[in-house]
Amino acid sequence: MKHRIVVLGAGYAGAFCAGYLARRLHPDDVEITVVNAESDFVERLRLHQLAAGQNLRHRPLAKIFAGTGIRLRVARITHVDVERRAVDLVDGQGVDRLEYDTLVYALGSTAADHGVPGVAEHAFHVAARPAALRLRARLDELGDHGKVLVVGGNLTAIEAATEIAEAHPGIPIGLATRGELGGWLGPKARRHLLRTFDRFGIEVHEHTTIARVEQASVVAADGTIFAADTTVWTAGFAVHPIAAASGLAVEANGQITVDRHMRSVSHPGVYVAGDSAFIIADNGLPLPMSCASAGFTGTQATAAIIGDLTGRKVETTSLPYVGNHISLGRKDGLFQFVDGDGRSMPGALRGRPAARVKATILAFTAWSLRHPTLGKPSHRYRLATTREHAPEVVAA
Numbered sequence: 001m002k003h004r005i006v007v008l009g010a011g012y013a014g015a016f017c018a019g020y021l022a023r024r025l026h027p028d029d030v031e032i033t034v035v036n037a038e039s040d041f042v043e044r045l046r047l048h049q050l051a052a053g054q055n056l057r058h059r060p061l062a063k064i065f066a067g068t069g070i071r072l073r074v075a076r077i078t079h080v081d082v083e084r085r086a087v088d089l090v091d092g093q094g095v096d097r098l099e100y101d102t103l104v105y106a107l108g109s110t111a112a113d114h115g116v117p118g119v120a121e122h123a124f125h126v127a128a129r130p131a132a133l134r135l136r137a138r139l140d141e142l143g144d145h146g147k148v149l150v151v152g153g154n155l156t157a158i159e160a161a162t163e164i165a166e167a168h169p170g171i172p173i174g175l176a177t178r179g180e181l182g183g184w185l186g187p188k189a190r191r192h193l194l195r196t197f198d199r200f201g202i203e204v205h206e207h208t209t210i211a212r213v214e215q216a217s218v219v220a221a222d223g224t225i226f227a228a229d230t231t232v233w234t235a236g237f238a239v240h241p242i243a244a245a246s247g248l249a250v251e252a253n254g255q256i257t258v259d260r261h262m263r264s265v266s267h268p269g270v271y272v273a274g275d276s277a278f279i280i281a282d283n284g285l286p287l288p289m290s291c292a293s294a295g296f297t298g299t300q301a302t303a304a305i306i307g308d309l310t311g312r313k314v315e316t317t318s319l320p321y322v323g324n325h326i327s328l329g330r331k332d333g334l335f336q337f338v339d340g341d342g343r344s345m346p347g348a349l350r351g352r353p354a355a356r357v358k359a360t361i362l363a364f365t366a367w368s369l370r371h372p373t374l375g376k377p378s379h380r381y382r383l384a385t386t387r388e389h390a391p392e393v394v395a396a
């Protein structure tokens with residue numbers, strides 16, 4: 001019987017892991033199944049563009065995995081039973097259970113509501129495609145009437161506010177954030193950001209904590225009421241509750257606790273990649289949720305799986321945090337590098353060159369999903385048959 005590898009989620013981390021493993025492990029030894037809620041690869045980095053009215057290119061997963069032997073299962077995962085090594089799914093045909101020998105958990109994250117009342121009922125977000133499409137429909141419905149308030153002052157809030165402002169110049173847009181807008185940026189990047197918000201006419205309310213969202217307004221902790229026909233909630237990401245409910249060891253924020261090789265510390269045989277994993281980066285700080293982190297953690301997880309299943313020494317790969325690329329509409333952007341302590345450097349790439357760099361990164365990322373070995377010739381390893389699959393846990 002073949003060793004059954006099940007990959008949960010086909011976002012940046014899951015699609016990479018599945019494609020890479022299919023090219024590195026012998027097809028006579030392993031059977032790889034990917035379970036994903038959608039039949040397409042969703043470019044999450046472009047969901048603010050989708051919400052603002054742009055049409056994204058369809059990237060069917062069946063095409064991305066063509067010729068690899070990967071089985072694709074389009075279904076919603078409802079539960080992971082890590083004791084019985086099984087996953088519960090639901091799709092158009094009903095419920096089903098899938099058993100595994102090795103699990104790759106890469107379900108990503110969703111919008112974090114931080115327990116603020118009214119967010120679930122009244123706010124829109126851009127953390128998943130269905131949500132981005134709901135916001136798009138709402139913005140179309142508003143036409144040039146009504147106000148939009150974006151909540152949050154970090155990357156997704158900045159990208160969403162500027163994208164909507166550029167695509168819907170007639171809609172008045174405000175942004176409310178607990179701290180400062182892009183307060184972590186270096187001085188040059190921040191000046192550029194504030195000038196851009198000014199150019200788009202986005203009204204910024206800093207040091208404003210939102211305590212409640214209502215149907216046509218948002219209420220701050222100090223009682224200030226902001227009129228908002230549409231509230232866009234972009235105040236960070238949270239891991240899907242499936243991880244904690246499965247019995248896997250998780251951190252206070254719900255991310256799965258892993259060793260340095262991305263193995264669950266509580267359940268060997270479960271490997272984690274992308275936003276769902278809590279891992280300390282090379283700089284000694286938690287690795288941020290990002291597309292680049294999905295690539296680095298995916299690279300480490302696949303190295304561990306190959307090592308553990310074939311009896312080879314597991315290579316420790318790097319987990320760096322180098323900076324952020326931020327779009328400010330379609331023609332403007334920022335590329336902020338960080339130093340070895342994760343602090344923004346004084347300089348930054350700004351304007352059109354930054355927008356071009358970001359476009360190149362996005363295009364390269366999409367290309368790399370079909371070429372996870374980056375064009376290097378595939379060498380397929382056979383599984384070790386003579387030893388137990390009992391990987392040694394490596395401290396994070």
Ligand SMILES: Cc1cc2nc3c(=O)[nH]c(=O)nc-3n(C[C@H](O)[C@H](O)[C@H](O)COP(=O)(O)OP(=O)(O)OC[C@H]3O[C@@H](n4cnc5c(N)ncnc54)[C@H](O)[C@@H]3O)c2cc1C
Pocket residue numbers: 008009010011012013014035036037038042044045046047048075076077078106107108109126127128156159240242273274275276289290291292293294325326327
């Ligand atoms: C609008 C926006 C802009 C962003 N911009 C940037 C940026 O510029 N740079 C950057 O580095 N990061 C950016 N990010 C963050 C980045 O998208 C994430 O860090 C990255 O997607 C994480 O990859 P992942 O594979 O862990 O998760 P995802 O890409 O979210 O993939 C998870 C997959 O799991 C599937 N899934 C989830 N739950 C279930 C379930 N129950 N059943 C079945 N399938 C399920 C999803 O459909 C998805 O395909 C942005 C995010 C958003 C929302």
